Amino acid sequence: MDSKVVNKDTQEVKTFFDGYASDFDGIYGHTDKRGPIDKLADKWFRKVMILRFEETLNRSVKPSIKTIIDIGCGPGLYCVEFLKQGKEVVAIDLAENMLSIADAHVKKHASEKTDKITYLHADYLEHNFDKQFDSACLMGLFDYIKDPVELFEKLKKDITKEVYASFPKSGGFLAWQRKVRYDMRNCPLYLYSLEDIKTIMSKVGLEGKYEVVDCGRGYFVKVDMS
Numbered sequence: 105m106d107s108k109v110v111n112k113d114t115q116e117v118k119t120f121f122d123g124y125a126s127d128f129d130g131i132y133g134h135t136d137k138r139g140p141i142d143k144l145a146d147k148w149f150r151k152v153m154i155l156r157f158e159e160t161l162n163r164s165v166k167p168s169i170k171t172i173i174d175i176g177c178g179p180g181l182y183c184v185e186f187l188k189q190g191k192e193v194v195a196i197d198l199a200e201n202m203l204s205i206a207d208a209h210v211k212k213h214a215s216e217k218t219d220k221i222t223y224l225h226a227d228y229l230e231h232n233f234d235k236q237f238d239s240a241c242l243m244g245l246f247d248y249i250k251d252p253v254e255l256f257e258k259l260k261k262d263i264t265k266e267v268y269a270s271f272p273k274s275g276g277f278l279a280w281q282r283k284v285r286y287d288m289r290n291c292p293l294y295l296y297s298l299e300d301i302k303t304i305m306s307k308v309g310l311e312g313k314y315e316v317v318d319c320g321r322g323y324f325v326k327v328d329m330s
């Protein structure tokens with residue numbers, strides 16, 4: 105595993121997720137350490153997470169997708185499913201604690217496929233790859249990305265077929281409350297309107313090449329990179 109974090113914003117995200125790793129895993133229901141208020145917030149959050157999980161897996165299953173990079177893989181739930189679908193997976197995350205949880209989930213739920221996954225402890229934006237991937241999964245990542253255009257410019261170099269991404273919605277009480285909570289923990293958080301997504305796509309020349317699914321508190325976006 106390799107780690108290189110140069111940007112202050114990224115360092116704050118890394119610190120946040122190294123501390124939050126096992127609680128985040130709890131949102132998926134893997135721990136009962138969460139208190140009643142956290143459990144209520146998790147319930148709201150879980151809905152959008154389940155919808156985007158299904159949207160992603162329904163698309164990644166096609167045989168033309170052989171390799172996937174899971175960017176900001178977190179606790180590795182997607183990695184397990186991609187492995188079960190027969191894909192070769194690269195899992196990259198800033199937070200080493202997340203990668204340890206991901207490794208444990210893979211060993212438990214896809215034990216016969218452990219040779220098909222590589223873990224990278226790195227900032228995706230700073231990491232140069234010596235090969236391209238058919239697809240990329242960016243779930244819950246744009247929440248922490250200061251310059252989404254820069255990230256899409258990099259994806260255009262690294263990905264040949266499809267990108268699956270989520271964008272948390274701006275506006276409304278729950279979005280505001282989440283932003284306040286993250287501010288209090290010194291973690292940057294970025295929220296998006298449909299108009300923001302359109303602007304990003306047009307800046308990177310991907311207009312007409314993406315579809316958006318409204319998942320309630322967030323958007324699922326599939327982009328055709330071919």
Ligand SMILES: C[S@@+](CC[C@H](N)C(=O)[O-])C[C@H]1O[C@@H](n2cnc3c(N)ncnc32)[C@H](O)[C@@H]1O
Nearest residue numbers: 121176177178197198199202227228243244248
């Ligand atoms: C909210 S979690 C989502 C985890 C997983 N994708 C999921 O949906 O279950 C976001 C993850 O992105 C990672 N992350 C944020 N910025 C990153 C970057 N620039 N490069 C790699 N990982 C990053 C964080 O460390 C965190 O584990």
